[in-house]
Amino acid sequence: MSVMAARERRGVELVFTVPRWSERWVLEDGVTMPESSEHRLACELLEAILRAWIARTARDAAVYANLALRWDEEHPRVGVDPDVCLVEPAPLERQVRSLRTWEPGHHAPRVAVEVVSRDTARKDYEEGPAKYAASGTRELWVFDQERCGRGLMGGPWTLQLWRWTEAEAFRRVYAGDAPAYSEELGAWLVLTEGGSRLRLADDEAGERLWPTAKEEADARAEAAEAEVAALRAALAARG
Template identity: 40%
Template sequence: MQPSGVASPVRRGRRPGAFVVHDPAPEEVGAPVDWSAWYLTDEDDMGESVEQGEIIRILLSCLSELLAERGITTLYCGGDHFFAWVRGEPLVRVSPDVYLLEDPPPPPRPKMWQTWLPGHRPPRWAVEIVSDDWKKDYEENPPKYAQLGVRELVIFDPEAALGPERRGVRVPLQVYRRDADGAFVRVYRGDGPARSEEIDAFLVVRRERGAVRLRIARDAAGVNLVPTTEEAKRAAEEATRAAEEAKRAADARAAAAEDAKRAADQRALAAEERLRALEAELAKRRGG
């Protein structure tokens, strides 16, 4: 109850949210949860397609470069590993395509992260790349990751990114984020760039040689891209070559200047010698 004489502060925002089950069937009250609809078996988690694998490879590489350039060593970036969170139900799990894990235990890494075990924790950031069963990815992934305890979930739909004519109700990018009251809120839905608080960068959907890729950018316009390790290595090699070429050009200019100075000195010396010879000849004639 508001104390008498105290005005309610004027605030703007959403109402608090929580997971509540209204009016369950009588037989469901107090009954154990049937988790089987959320089971993810090894067979269900089939290997990714070639295209999906390339998206994952590039994103992981960019993420590694981002961590390296910021000097961050306490985060582990991985992909396609199981995370289970219900003790006694090891098949209730997800397998993010890309994830960031804070303070992981030392190697060897477990075959499956189980958050009830010491040192096992949910990823702080996860990316799911939408498969052929896009409705399942859209509808089931957010509540699963919400229960797992992920701080931020990115859902990338390559098919929707190929063009408006292929979308329907689908979108290239969705971002879900843990809010102050613990609610898992979809904070972005669109074409991107979309800001990620957990990696303090922007997610950009790009066409590269006819395919779509999810890239990381340092700026909101999505122009200043974080390179992959391969791109960073190539850029460093090109910078080294450019520096070496600039040094060779500078050395060549210095050598040419030295040659020109030497030639000028020789011409000056020859001129002096001719002058002395001329003066000697004049002196000889005057004396004669």
Template identity: 35%
Template sequence: MASPNRIGFPLTPRRSPRALVLRDLSPEEAGAAIDWSGWYLPDDAERPDKVGRSEVVRLLLSVIAQLARERGWADLYAGTGHFFAWVRSEPFVRVLPDLYVLDHRPLPPIPRQWQTWLSGHRPPRFALEVVAGDWRRMYEDAPAKYWQLGCPELLLFDPEAAAARAPLAEERVPLQLYRRDADGTYLRVHGSGDPVWIEALDAHLVVLKDGPHPTLRVARSSRATDLVPAEEEALRAEGEARALEQRARVAEQRARAAAEARVRELEARVRDLEARVTRR
């Protein structure tokens, strides 16, 4: 029996929402209230500064846009800075992915918070969380939250683990991918620094360490050499290709003009010789 509280009413046993993911509930727990308070994310919540987060997100959004352009995915949408809530009675039980992908481009205006119990509000097809702060808690809580949200794929990117010259804690790895199985189980299908295939993108994500902080890029294959350029890189390459083509065209026109001038010069000499012969 539950212990009484100070005003004489029995306390309702409360269970953690994490228990919904990690183990089956006993009959007693199944009827208990859920204590969601540990998962509240208020508007003014302080999020730990994430090493190179803004650059990781900016670059990856640009690369995904270029990938969609290459493949003609006009309806795919990748965004950042929006909450996702899934418990109607607990609107502050939510996540704020660093980057997310939707199968269908939403009509503007995009809500600051997606609420999956509303029509047209769906969980993301893919979500990225950049690990910072209390990494142990993030490693433990994030999969449980995104499983309950209904997100099919979650990638945890740990920049500190990716940048470390020597191994950190044994559990820390640059990339962890969780994927919802056919029976609804959330499984960790990848846990290393190697390229990882993302179903939602039909491409691989790879860790690059070229700059001051590790970043993520999209590769068309598991080889990190076949990278999809960012939009600005693609536009620059297209501009350089057009400039090269223009220079080649100008050079060809000049060569043709020079050849034609040479032909005209030879023809004029021939006519001059013919005229001299006729006068004799």
């Protein structure tokens, strides 16, 4: 079984078949790539935003970091470990060691995120989209906060967005400096903090950002303090 993926280079769209697996996609057990502090902070922010969204909307979904994603039962060592992924519906198990899409209750991610680092740039730009197409992932965000990557399709790009289209092809629908629209989540991907962080927003300008749980709690506390201050001022004015 194979799937179709599409790439664009110099204005010409290249359509090619992605295999279910490749020898180059075999992952070695116990091998992890080093992460910079900026890389980890960018990932943790996205995790927190997505978890708060799940709680706010009471969805049957889960967010994972560096979870093993496997899709070929005959080649279980072939896979990819997304920096962040959103899975909906969530697996039934409380403790998920790996996402094996051939097992009951395991589904390919709705969204996967790769935050590019200098050690992973080639993989994230060139191999990543093909792997995620083969896995059945619905949407892929490739966030290159350091702009250190380059692949067959050029670059570096701060943000690339890939998704399955109505033509049943996995296509790169955006490459640039954001904002870009996520059809899977119905939200805009926007850059903050000088381009070092990727966030979600209800509007293209990024004025209505999706908050983390901590940001929601801080906003409620600030609103409560403002209400108390207003009440005290009103009482003082009455003498």
